[in-house]
Amino acid sequence: MRIAISGIGIISALGAGASRTIEALSAARSGISSSTAIVSSHLELPAGEIPLTNEQLALKLGIDGKRIISRTALLGAIAASEALDNARCGKDRRIALISGTSIGGMDLTELFEKDSGKGPFSRLRYVRMHDCASSTRFIADHCGITGYTSTISTACSSAMNAIIAGARLIRHNIADTVIAGGTDALSLFTLNGFNSLGILDCNVCRPFDRNRNGLNLGEAAAYLVLQREDVLDSDPYCYLEGWGNANDAYHQTASSPNGDGAYMAMKKALETSGLETGRIDAIIAHGTGTPNNDAAETQAFVNLFGSNIPPFISTKAYTGHTLAASGSLNAVIACLCIKHGFLPASLNFNNPMDEGLPVPQSTFNNKIRIRNMLTNAFGFGGNCSSIILSAQ
Amino acid sequence: MIELNCYIRGSLSSVQASADIKKLIPDAMLRRRISGITREAVSTGLECAARAGLPLDAIITATGWGCLAESEKFLNGFKESDEMSASPSAFMQSTFNSVGSYLAQVLHCHEYNMTYVNRGHSFEDAVLDAAMLIEDNEAANVLLGSYDELTPSQYGIMERMGFWRKYQSGAGAAFMVLSKEKGSNCLARLSGMEFNCENMSEAGVAGRFNCNMDNGELIYINNQMFPVASSIGFVQAADRISSGTGKVVIYNEFPGERPVISILECI
Numbered sequence: 062m063r064i065a066i067s068g069i070g071i072i073s074a075l076g077a078g079a080s081r082t083i084e085a086l087s088a089a090r091s092g093i094s095s096s097t098a099i100v101s102s103h104l105e106l107p108a109g110e111i112p113l114t115n116e117q118l119a120l121k122l123g124i125d126g127k128r129i130i131s132r133t134a135l136l137g138a139i140a141a142s143e144a145l146d147n148a149r150c151g152k153d154r155r156i157a158l159i160s161g162t163s164i165g166g167m168d169l170t171e172l173f174e175k176d177s178g179k180g181p182f183s184r185l186r187y188v189r190m191h192d193c194a195s196s197t198r199f200i201a202d203h204c205g206i207t208g209y210t211s212t213i214s215t216a217c218s219s220a221m222n223a224i225i226a227g228a229r230l231i232r233h234n235i236a237d238t239v240i241a242g243g244t245d246a247l248s249l250f251t252l253n254g255f256n257s258l259g260i261l262d263c264n265v266c267r268p269f270d271r272n273r274n275g276l277n278l279g280e281a282a283a284y285l286v287l288q289r290e291d292v293l294d295s296d297p298y299c300y301l302e303g304w305g306n307a308n309d310a311y312h313q314t315a316s317s318p319n320g321d322g323a324y325m326a327m328k329k330a331l332e333t334s335g336l337e338t339g340r341i342d343a344i345i346a347h348g349t350g351t352p353n354n355d356a357a358e359t360q361a362f363v364n365l366f367g368s369n370i371p372p373f374i375s376t377k378a379y380t381g382h383t384l385a386a387s388g389s390l391n392a393v394i395a396c397l398c399i400k401h402g403f404l405p406a407s408l409n410f411n412n413p414m415d416e417g418l419p420v421p422q423s424t425f426n427n428k429i430r431i432r433n434m435l436t437n438a439f440g441f442g443g444n445c446s447s448i449i450l451s452a453q
Numbered sequence: 454m455i456e457l458n459c460y461i462r463g464s465l466s467s468v469q470a471s472a473d474i475k476k477l478i479p480d481a482m483l484r485r486r487i488s489g490i491t492r493e494a495v496s497t498g499l500e501c502a503a504r505a506g507l508p509l510d511a512i513i514t515a516t517g518w519g520c521l522a523e524s525e526k527f528l529n530g531f532k533e534s535d536e537m538s539a540s541p542s543a544f545m546q547s548t549f550n551s552v553g554s555y556l557a558q559v560l561h562c563h564e565y566n567m568t569y570v571n572r573g574h575s576f577e578d579a580v581l582d583a584a585m586l587i588e589d590n591e592a593a594n595v596l597l598g599s600y601d602e603l604t605p606s607q608y609g610i611m612e613r614m615g616f617w618r619k620y621q622s623g624a625g626a627a628f629m630v631l632s633k634e635k636g637s638n639c640l641a642r643l644s645g646m647e648f649n650c651e652n653m654s655e656a657g658v659a660g661r662f663n664c665n666m667d668n669g670e671l672i673y674i675n676n677q678m679f680p681v682a683s684s685i686g687f688v689q690a691a692d693r694i695s696s697g698t699g700k701v702v703i704y705n706e707f708p709g710e711r712p713v714i715s716i717l718e719c720i
Contacts, residue, residue, distance in 0.1 A: 102536060165570075185610070192570070192572060197571070211574075212569065213568065214519070214570040215553075215566070226582065229586075253527075253539040253544075254539065254541075254547075255544075257531075306565050306566065307563055308557040308566040310562060310563050312558075313545050314545055441550070442548060442551055443566075444553075444554065444566055
């Protein structure tokens with residue numbers, strides 16, 4: 062039984078929807094701005110911020126802009142409902158929702174004034190959506206999902222793991238249709254958190270470049286509609302053929318030098334798909350732009366593919382690192398690449414890394430036929446996930 | 454009802470845990486790094502794994518609210534300093550999958566590692582995932598557990614929300630080892646789960662599943678405002694079955710959510 066991807070929805074710094082995303086990728090246009098305008102931070106760091114206020118996002122959903130709803134939930138509802146509409150799902154489908162998020166409603170919680178009791182931000186509505194599941198619940202209610210819903214939080218691989226969990230739900234006939242993906246809004250919490258770890262670049266990130274100096278944060282929501290092949294309501298983009306999750310078991314926030322977890326996740330994905338390494342036509346890497354991630358990930362490519370590494374790119378210099386959403390963001394872009402036959406340029410690459418490590422594809426290719434595409438998402442806690450999406 | 458077939462071969466709640474943390478975590482650096490609920494959950498998980506004595510090939514954790522104390526510490530740190538200082542270690546510890554990843558590090562388990570953060574049903578989601586993984590032959594022995602803490606500020610906020618007039622508070626950690634094979638140390642068999650149930654009374658659940666309530670065949674949870682409650686219920690159920698009860702039905706109705714029912718049977 063094959064699992065098809067029949068719908069996609071995306072909102073990121075590149076814009077809302079698939080066509081804006083394709084436009085920006087084709088034009089090699091980054092959505093990263095020099096500092097945040099909506100999140101009010103003194104750090105003045107570049108970020109892939111979506112240039113819409115919460116009120117504007119709520120209006121997009123047709124709900125009262127004055128309601129206090131976490132940005133994570135608003136973004137998630139926009140992308141998930143787009144994916145569901147895109148798949149044109151029949152009403153009788155047993156639809157489940159699995160959503161990944163790493164901050165949930167922290168964007169509201171960080172405004173909450175716990176001690177004052179009287180200030181404008183002391184009202185309980187600023188903490189009601191704190192927990193991760195509240196964004197999932199909001200998305201489910203907005204999309205009218207009454208089936209199984211769950212929330213996964215494994216840091217930056219959350220959405221990729223939601224896709225893997227969705228595949229399992231279909232395989233076990235708990236649902237025939239699953240909306241799977243993730244959502245994370247920019248927040249002071251993550252800006253200050255990643256800044257404290259010293260892994261943010263104060264310029265736009267340079268994935269896989271010798272002079273790369275860290276990542277930029279971004280915000281996004283991206284969802285895919287997974288359906289059992291025999292219940293499709295529209296032509297699918299591609300098929301989910303392989304998936305794998307492994308743990309680096311090395312360090313809480315750093316990858317092992319050899320990229321053991323990355324290697325194992327990719328190898329497991331190949332095994333579930335039954336494909337040989339030579340059948341992979343392109344890779345959307347995790348490629349954050351930190352010295353550690355990019356060295357470990359490319360070393361894992363060398364260990365898995367030997368000297369025949371397929372063309373690979375990073376999307377992080379377009380959208381910033383969208384944390385929990387990054388895996389499904391890459392998966393949505395992979396669906397577009399497979400359907401329309403293109404591979405975006407990996408931006409800001411100028412100098413190869415040391416020690417003969419492979420280099421990313423740095424020009425736009427609109428003549429590539431992608432039959433099988435591998436995409437990665439790696440998170441804190443050594444959590445490494447890969448999926449393979451295939452045409453036909 | 455989703456039919457399942459796997460075996461509980463170890464279960465332990467943090468209240469029952471007794472092992473010396475120095476033996477569980479020989480790395481002194483790591484011992485110093487973890488505190489609070491992370492320490493409680495990691496040590497309970499490690500002791501549960503050690504007691505079961507099985508080679509583990511997946512770790513699945515569940516938490517409703519995550520490591521709240523570390524989240525608060527980090528949040529207050531950068532807010533009070535106007536973003537001038539922030540604690541990287543609190544930020545790292547605040548990540549929802551930190552317990553699962555510490556368990557992987559100590560147990561050198563490179564396999565499947567997942568964290569469900571889905572309010573009062575986080576643990577049931579983890580159990581379902583483990584059971585499916587086992588059925589798919591992707592794992593033979595899964596360590597799974599749930600943990601949640603209750604911080605003073607959270608308690609205060611939930612008091613303002615009026616929860617403590619209706620519901621009990623709580624905190625803690627509970628772990629199980631779920632396996633494909635019965636082995637010699639099996640406590641109970643997991644035979645089914647049902648999600649998105651209708652709300653039912655105690656008598657209603659007992660009637661539907663033919664539970665003998667005098668024999669402790671029903672664990673009915675409907676007024677406990679802490680997400681770890683059902684995992685503690687699983688540990689109790691496994692204990693009851695291993696000491697003679699025929700089956701135990703766990704009904705978990707977390708406030709505001711649709712109930713989940715899980716059925717454990719003797720082997």
